[in-house]
Amino acid sequence: MPLDPVDLTAALVRCPSVTPEEGGALRLLEETLAAAGFDCTRVDRNGTPNLFARWGARNARRVFGFNGHTDVVPVGDPTDWTHPPFSAHREEGWLYGRGATDMKSGVAAFVAAAVDLVAEAPPEGAIVITVTGDEEGPGRDGTIAILDWMAETGERMDVCIVGEPTCPEVIGDMIKIGRRGSMTAQFEVTGKQGHSAYLHKALNPMPAVALLAHRLSTHVLDEGTSHFDPSTVSVTTIDTGNTASNVIPARTRMTVNLRFNDLHSGASLTDWLRAEADRVATETGTRIAMTAQVSGEAFLTPPGALSALVSAADEAETGRRPVLSTTGGTSDARFVRAHCPVVEFGLVGHRMHEVDERVREQDIHDLKAIYRRILADYFAG
Template sequence: MTDAARPDLPRPNLPVDPVALTAGLIRCPSVTPVEGGALRLLEELLSGAGFDCTRVDRNGVPNLFARWGAKGAARSFGFNGHTDVVPVGDAAAWSRDPFGGEIVGAEIWGRGATDMKSGVAAFAAAACDFVRQTPPDGAVILTITGDEEGPGKDGTAALLDWMAREGEAMAVCLVGEPTCPEVLGDMMKIGRRGSMTAFFTVQGVQGHSAYPHRAKNPLHALVSLLGRLTAEPLDGGTEHFDASTLQVTTIDCGNPANNVIPAKAAATVNIRFNDAQSSASLTERLRAEAARVEAETGVTVEMRVEVSGESFLTPPGDFVRLVAAAVEAETGLAPVLSTSGGTSDARFVKDHCPVVEFGLVGKTMHQVDERVELAQIHALKAVYARILREYFA
């Protein structure tokens, strides 16, 4: 981060401008897992507001832990977010410098403007102002990672591991990911579907397509297996979740000849599942179908599974109602309590404490010309500030 990119840090007792902070963060080229100066900027800001800051880097991945208040406080409110961003893609396709943090009219442009440097700026600004103006009886904790857009193994997971060793704890946590489909305030997340991927490799016997009796076609077996897996719905959904889904994402055999039965074929399926399922039960189901195909066709089916996260739900209760009420008070909208979308770092936080997610409208995240309205950033800070006031009231 150059001196030119660094925003002026607020003077004592003056509110933190979340737009200026967003601009400063965007100007830090923090493509996963490069830190790019973003966490250093936040550490300077938070330290100046009285937060105790600790870098919790693991395996080259940058992370920041910041706490205002006493360690082990009975009441401790946590925010979680990330400063890493996805690559810009074709920089020439951008209308503005993707790391310029330019304000054009009523919007700020740049990679991470939506996902989620503005969200981090909003909760950091709200937290700094809150502890300065109305020091709470308790602790405010910020956990910020540089590895949400990447593998995730050494990001929020590393912060939570470190917290467990050090005796640090959040009573509740709000993740500031973009959650609103159309208008700020229209949706918050109270859970997420689980995600897992299964990789199938089918070994048959190569042969001439004119003499199929001398071969074992792995593609036929693979098509049969995929047909079984997609023939029936996994379930019909649950009270807070839509139905689980299974999608075939690749089928490959690498065969350039039209008269050769290949020896091997592979396919990948991705499953997004609700709380009626688990990765273990789904893996058992996949293995059972693979075994049936093996028995019927004489091929060998190997399967490897990667689990990104289990489904989870923070049941509607005091914490969910507090956040929803604050959102409605500031935006005029009662947010839909949703479990839709992909995975987020809330999948790690849910093992530590109750967690919900609320953030900006995510229409341009990961796109060329990513940008967000300035008014949304200010409004989001106001929502987070109200949540803090109500929690510690």
């Protein structure tokens, strides 16, 4: 009997898997996949829950992979929800609950598609499913840990779909073939505290941080590329903590976030930020310390066989030809791309992380059908 992806989504939503809690979600998937003949291995690292599952031989000629996550963001105030956030309430064709959109429905759809295919038309090849419980968190011991384990044990994927919600309006309207890079930098500007009436005895760090903020936020990094929007720099906070109006503070802190295309790297942008900070420090006489963290480099899977495969299956099932895009934030595709060609394709994402997060049940069925066709066409080819 075919595996119902909506029922599986509901069962996953009932698992309270707020990062870093596993909540029973990976145990449920392991039981489901093992019953269908998948070899399952937990690849937990440093307390982070992860699951690897393979159907078919390790040395198969062709290996198709899916990647996703079952951890979810916090629910906020549960009383703001129309229905309890982990109740998986179903009403008028909608399924409600935290993770219903991002991305337990996507995981349920590709698991159901894979389980049905191996039961009804076993392919000549292998299917690998990787699911982490730490995509919404730091991400250091999630998909990265699975990929590290795969490299150590000789497991592989030849191509991979990350099942994140990618469609802005209706299912099938967009495939992500890459993502901008993301990094955050913190600056601490130090001057000399003093009385605001005696400027000559103090060194105010506030004009320096304002100057640095202006130069960074108004600088044009690039005009974009054929597949990417222009890179951006956003000042996200300036914190001084000064509660006295007649005191010049000793120091202030600023944070900026950058989203960048493939014209740049985290290293090149770090060098640029340090140079700008040093320049302002020299001009103002302050001291500016900087730290930077790169959460992901820009990457692109050029339009080709994988995007064509997904596009054709999508169009066959929905009648829509999807747009190939690199918009949005980051996902675990930034890690998978170092292992094999990867694209992201999933449900409509505009309700993710919201109060009353919900997904159309029919969309889940449609996504399963698209994934099933992708698998069939891949192994047929």
